[in-house]
Amino acid sequence: GTFTAVPYYYKVREYSDFESRDLWSYDLSLTPDELKMLVGHIWEEGSTYYDYFYFTENCSYHMFTLLDAAAPRLGLAKRLAYYVIPSDTIRVLYSVPGLVSRVTYRPSVLSQFRYRLKILSPLEIEGLDTVLKARDPSRLHTGLARTSQAKILDAFSDQVELSAPKELLRDGSPSQILKQKILVQRSSLGVRSETLEVPAPLRNAPHLEHGMRRLSLGFASEAGKGGAEVIGYKLSMHELLDPGIGYPRNMQVDFGQIRLRYRNRSDTFRHALEVDEINILKMTALTPVNRYFSTKSVRAEIGWKKTIDSDCRNPEQRCLPFNAEYSPGLTLDPTGHEDVSLFAFLGPRLTFTPNYQGVKFRLAAGPRVGALVHFTDNLRFMVSSEVMLRAFAERDLMFSNEVTVRYGFMEGWAVDLSAKRERDFSEAMTQLHFYY
Numbered sequence: 001g002t003f004t005a006v007p008y009y010y011k012v013r014e015y016s017d018f019e020s021r022d023l024w025s026y027d028l029s030l031t032p033d034e035l036k037m038l039v040g041h042i043w044e045e046g047s048t049y050y051d052y053f054y055f056t057e058n059c060s061y062h063m064f065t066l067l068d069a070a071a072p073r074l075g076l077a078k079r080l081a082y083y084v085i086p087s088d089t090i091r092v093l094y095s096v097p098g099l100v101s102r103v104t105y106r107p108s109v110l111s112q113f114r115y116r117l118k119i120l121s122p123l124e125i126e127g128l129d130t131v132l133k134a135r136d137p138s139r140l141h142t143g144l145a146r147t148s149q150a151k152i153l154d155a156f157s158d159q160v161e162l163s164a165p166k167e168l169l170r171d172g173s174p175s176q177i178l179k180q181k182i183l184v185q186r187s188s189l190g191v192r193s194e195t196l197e198v199p200a201p202l203r204n205a206p207h208l209e210h211g212m213r214r215l216s217l218g219f220a221s222e223a224g225k226g227g228a229e230v231i232g233y234k235l236s237m238h239e240l241l242d243p244g245i246g247y248p249r250n251m252q253v254d255f256g257q258i259r260l261r262y263r264n265r266s267d268t269f270r271h272a273l274e275v276d277e278i279n280i281l282k283m284t285a286l287t288p289v290n291r292y293f294s295t296k297s298v299r300a301e302i303g304w305k306k307t308i309d310s311d312c313r314n315p316e317q318r319c320l321p322f323n324a325e326y327s328p329g330l331t332l333d334p335t336g337h338e339d340v341s342l343f344a345f346l347g348p349r350l351t352f353t354p355n356y357q358g359v360k361f362r363l364a365a366g367p368r369v370g371a372l373v374h375f376t377d378n379l380r381f382m383v384s385s386e387v388m389l390r391a392f393a394e395r396d397l398m399f400s401n402e403v404t405v406r407y408g409f410m411e412g413w414a415v416d417l418s419a420k421r422e423r424d425f426s427e428a429m430t431q432l433h434f435y436y
Contacts, residue, residue, distance in 0.1 A: 001052035001059070003045040012106065018165045020110035024206055026093060027102040030071055038070035055083035055236070055255075064089060074099065085236055087246070090207045103207070105200035109165075113158040113292070115198045120151060127152045132159065132292065135178060137185045150191040157182045162293050203377065209246030211412060211436040212236040218431030220261060230276065230429065232259035240284060241416065242435070243378040243408025249338045250286035250331070250372070254279060257303075275320055279303035286341045286372065288333035297329040299345050299368070308425040311394050313357045317424065321353035327368065341372040349388065357394065364388040364398065378408035398423055412436065 015021045030038065045066070050057060061084055064076040079092045093100050107115070120128065127148070131140050137156060140149055157179065161168065164175035202208075216232035235256025238247045259276040280302045287295045305323045312319035327347025334340055345368045352361040370384030381404070388398040399422065406416035414433045420426065 001057070001062070002049045003042065003062075005042070005046060013165075016106060016108045017161060020108045020162065022108045022111055022201075022204070023106040025104040025106065026090065026100050026207075027104070028067075028093070028099055029101045034071040038066060041066055041069045055085070058084070058086075060084060060086040060089045064092075083236070085212055087206045087209045088212060091209070094207055100207075103205065105198075105205075107198040109158055109161045110293075111198055111201075112196060113155065113162050115196065116151070116155040116158060117292070120155065121148070124148050124152055128155050131156050137178075137182045140185070146189045146191045150186065150189050150193055153182055153186040153189075154193055154196075157186070159292055203245040204248060206246055208244075209238070210242065210244040212238070213436050214242075215434045215436070216259070216431045218429055220427055220429040222425060222427040225425075226264055228261040228263040228274075230259060230261045230431065232257070232276075232431070239282070240286075240372055241380045241382055241404060241406040242433075243380065243406060243414050244411075244435075245377050249374055250288075250341055252282065252284040254282040256280070257282065274318070275304070275306065277303060277305045278320075279305075286331040286343050288331050288338075288341065295331075297331040297343060297345070299325075299327045299329060299347070301325050307351070308422070309395075309398075310424065311356050311358075311362070312353075313355050319353050319355040321351040321356070321362075323349065323351050325349040329368075339374050342370075343372070344369045359392040362390050362393050364390040364393075378414075379405075381405045395423075406433075 012023065016023055050062065052058065061077070061080065064080065067074055068077050074096055076089075076092060076096070079095055080088065117125070123144070127140055127144060131137055131152065137153060140152060142149075144152070160175055160179050160182065164173075167173045167175040168179060170176065213236065214232075214234040216230070216234075218230045218232075219227060220230050221227045234254060237253045237255060238251070239254050240250070240252045257277070257279040261274050261276055263272045263274060265272055281300070282303070283298070283300045285296075285298050287297050289295050302324050303322075304320050306318065306320050308316075308318050310317055325347060327345035329343055329345030329347075331344075332342040334342065347365065349364045350361060351364070354360055356362065366386060366388040368384060368386035370382060373381040375381065383403040385401045386399065388400075390396045390398060400420070401422075402418065402420045404416055404418035406414055408414040412435045414435070415431070416433070417428075417430050419428045
């Protein structure tokens with residue numbers, strides 16, 4: 001990792017415009033001498049480098065080493081856990097009384113465009129649809145009030161920024177030519193646009209996030225096999241059903257999750273203890289489709305997941321294959337407020353284990369559909385169903401149905417109830433989760 005000095009607006013454009021990410025700024029109360037030391041220290045760091053580790057020595061961690069060098073009184077790095085992600089550092093800032101003086105929200109070009117759509121009248125929406133379909137600002141009806149024409153062209157300009165941010169940087173590109181035509185026609189109106197004040201989505205403020213680590217305890221009852229105690233641990237971040245605020249509702253990124261169970265049976269400890277899953281990465285992005293810009297939902301998993309399958313070479317037909325999958329998909333948001341997300345994915349899955357009979361891997365593909373419902377920020381419900389057609393398997397068709405409801409009954413605590421039905425087994429499970 002290296003330290004590089006670039007104009008701030010470069011990074012704003014990279015994150016806000018190219019990647020459509022909202023930005024949150026946290027102003028810190030440093031003394032003039034501390035600020036001078038900070039600038040000087042950043043300058044001298046420009047000639048050095050460090051070994052970058054995502055969970056321990058990342059960019060977020062080194063922000064704290066810079067601040068500690070400038071203001072040793074803060075002792076920020078010492079307040080961090082052994083491994084850290086950016087949202088953790090923000091919460092640590094709040095552990096120093098009075099350090100955070102102001103929080104500022106900078107909407108991405110996507111958030112700006114969505115807000116412009118909300119404030120357009122039906123007639124203005126019709127005008128926007130006309131110029132977007134033609135990709136020509138001159139097709140705008142001149143009978144509209146100049147203020148309405150200005151609002152439509154401002155929205156059109158944002159849509160071009162949103163749909164082709166990198167193409168706009170190439171001289172002579174179609175998007176750059178179109179953008180120039182929009183700006184020329186917009187300037188000819190002689191109307192000054194009002195400052196666009198996009199309301200800050202305070203529920204998404206990063207410092208309000210729950211702890212990234214999670215410890216889970218619960219009980220599972222498997223049909224025909226009896227009960228089992230379960231214990232789980234998640235190394236970092238957030239899944240779709242986790243309660244609370246601070247995270248986008250329809251995004252999931254999980255690292256390092258493991259779940260074990262102890263089956264209540266008269267057998268040896270080694271046989272009673274079983275691994276349910278070991279996830280390296282689990283990611284889901286439910287991005288609602290929109291007619292004004294391209295959207296893509298995606299789901300991916302890498303790790304090991306227990307399966308009960310006649311292809312498993314043991315008396316109980318249980319094994320723990322390595323699992324890798326990537327599925328693009330579509331999401332519909334009938335409410336318009338991310339309260340309900342209807343999703344569908346279609347993609348391949350590879351599983352591998354030496355315990356398979358015959359060929360040691362299986363290739364599968366099929367659809368996965370479901371719904372995610374946010375009754376409140378603390379009460380969430382998800383139901384999903386998938387069908388997989390497999391190659392190299394003794395029985396080529398697999399299906400799975402699952403339903404879960406999770407309730408955050410107090411800060412840092414949640415409880416859930418889930419039921420699962422697959423081709424060869426079914427079970428119900430309840431868990432208590434602690435976030436820290």
